[in-house]
Amino acid sequence: MMTNGLKITLWLLVPVAVVLLLFGIGILRDGKRAFTARERRIISETDSLMPVYTLPADTAVLRAVSVDFSDRELASPLLETLLSKMTYTVRHPSQDGVGIAAPQVGLNRRAVVVQRFDKAGEPFEAYLNIRIDRLEGELVCGPEGCLSVPGMRGMVPRYPQIQISYVRPGSTERQTEWVEGFTAVIFQHECDHLEGILYIDKAVELSEVEE
Ligand code: NI
Secondary structure: OHHHHHHHHHHHHHHHHHEEEEEEHHHHHHOOOOOOHHHHHHHHHHOOOOOOOOOOOOOOHHHHOEOOHHHHHHHHHHHHHHHHHHHHHOOOOOOOOOEHHHHHOOEOOOEEEEEOOOOOOOOEEEEEEEEEEEEEEEOOEEEEHHHHHHOOEEEEEOOOOOEEEEEEEOOOOOEEEEHHHHHHHHHHHHHHOOOOOOOHHOOEEEEEEEE
């Protein structure tokens, strides 16, 4: 026989258990939450024209190796926001770029936006969890600049054909593609950003230019 006092004590434990359970679920959910607090802040609190990270102030971010998006992050509306802001930023007359990588807006994540000069209408397209799998042909030198290295230009040796693999926005399926010519050069430049490499590391000639 339970005493009334014990019964009351047990019933009091029920709400305590419920609170602990909800708290535990909260911690688990947070652990799987898309993006870090800092990344969420950068994505949601910036204007469409995002501040571009530059040397020397932002060396730590620009020199870090970027990581993949999780499946949960690939499906997140925050990622859509990030890609549309990156696209707006690279196309903006103040930047006027042909490609941009996520570290250039402060996120060490494997996302690039590249202008596809090899496609009709030369659209800007986003590529996620991108990697260069093969580099083919003889190195060819061409002029490059970078939004993150203002006031400089350089001649950089690049491969004329590359094979890339990536996930497109709205998908989780990995695709493979061969790219050639100037578009392949842009992909090499942007993918280098994801390894913390800047074109000035590879340039054979560097010069200052009027901004
Ligand atoms: Ni760049």
